[in-house]
Amino acid sequence: MLRVIIVCSWGMSTSLLVDSMLSAAAQMHIRLTVEALSAGEFAARVDECDVVLIAPQIRHLRKSIEKLAQSVGKPVALIEPFHYATMNGQAVLEQALRLLASAQEGMME
């Protein structure tokens, strides 16, 4: 079970990406939940996920989001803008999986 939070602004365009990620996950036989939250909601609910992704239109908030996520040990990254633009759910899902894998490796060491 993989729980992803995408931090974005109004959640309109991100909801399209969420759909695309869910169908990619179904094909890869991964159980996935994705939630699109504003930065404020994210601050209140940071514990409820495994991976944090940042939508490109709020990349100016990147530093504060990263700081908060890292303070509770959640891996975090900015979504590649072109993948976001083309609503490439599979590429974004793979990015989340890679992030999680490298975070777990880091913990092993």
Next chain:
Amino acid sequence: MSVMIERSSAWVERYLVPPLGALASNIFLQAIRDAFIIFTLPLILAGSLFLIIANPPIKALADFIAPYQTAILVPFQLSFGMMAMFLAFGVAYSLAQYRRTEPVQPAVLAVVLFLIASMPVTDLTNLKLGEVLPYFGGEGLLVGILIGILTTEVVRRFRGSRFVIRLPKGVPPNVTRAFEALVPTLLLITLVWSIEWFVSSHSGVVTDSSGHSQVQQLTLPILLMRAFQPLVLVQDSYPAALLEIVLMMLLWSVGIHGMNVVTAIALPFWLATLTQNATANGHGIVTEPFFHIFAHLGGSGATWPLVIYMLRSRSAQLRTVGKVALGPAIFNINEPVTFGVPMALNPLMMIPFVLVPVVIVTINYIVFSVGLVHVPVVLQPFTVPVGVSGFVATGGDIRGSLLQFFDLAVSAILYYPFFRAWERILVQREAAAARPEESRERIAAEVH
């Protein structure tokens, strides 16, 4: 050309991104924006429906509705008409989330404080609701925002400080929390009530939205609205509209959600003007629909025509983006365009990205001010498709839709040369990227 683009790109990253990013990261602006979207927008949209029904665009229908008009307006008055009170709740709640502290208690307290601030300190059993009602809606937004911020900022400082009533360990946490909240609650209620008492010991001539003047007790919102009225008038002008659209598009040009940032600042003005249009036959132009419905056709930057161009582009990248962008464009969502073309941080496309909306805003301002199209009176979700939204926003003026299509044509013409120039660059890049493989294949063929 590519070199020039890279150089200006570095300039943008260095000088344009930091100040715009700092503005957009302001925590109060973010909280106001979230509060508006999450808490007040659904009420505004639902309330607007009743407003439309109460004021149908067709004369025969309007005559039929007339006897029931006041009854139909009740749900409007108690939703849209109360938005400032719910904005106070929402701002306190959202700000508490950003401050990572429990949000419900300060939000409820903010509503109480808003009520105290909006009512004169007098025998409330004899108060006429009509006297205070306007200040629960469009004319009380500023008070709502200020009270929301004040409440959360005070409450969060008390939490965990030594100025709270402590109970022995073993008392259930809910009980502890109630006692912890007592000191800041009492303090804030006393503070706002004292100020309000002082203010409402004075009377003044108050002109309501329908133009009737009478002497009545002053309240905080009345006082603030007086100070604020010149700003509302200044905001409803062409230079202000120009400033707002340029700021929105500069923010989007560096990839930041510009509409969000500007909305957080301009919202009280837009809604005050729109409320005057909707309830008192006002002729204000610079409102939320002026931007969302009449300028950002197909998404911020009026990028609808670009999507059409992309579908048949010679560049594979643009064709891919065009296909993804088509569906969202119908609902005025254009992140695929902004980050896929891309427009953001692309010095070439940034030029029309700012220029096109500026031209459209200029045209529309002239059209509305000479009365060619009815001014916007209705708020609706920005996702309503172009054509429909122009009709609804103007309270049922078909010329509203025609104006949108005219603006689309302007956008199509202005974007075209920039699109072609950018397409040429991308086609060259794509060809360059494909070439090594081709030559490898050729070598392989020669070897065999």
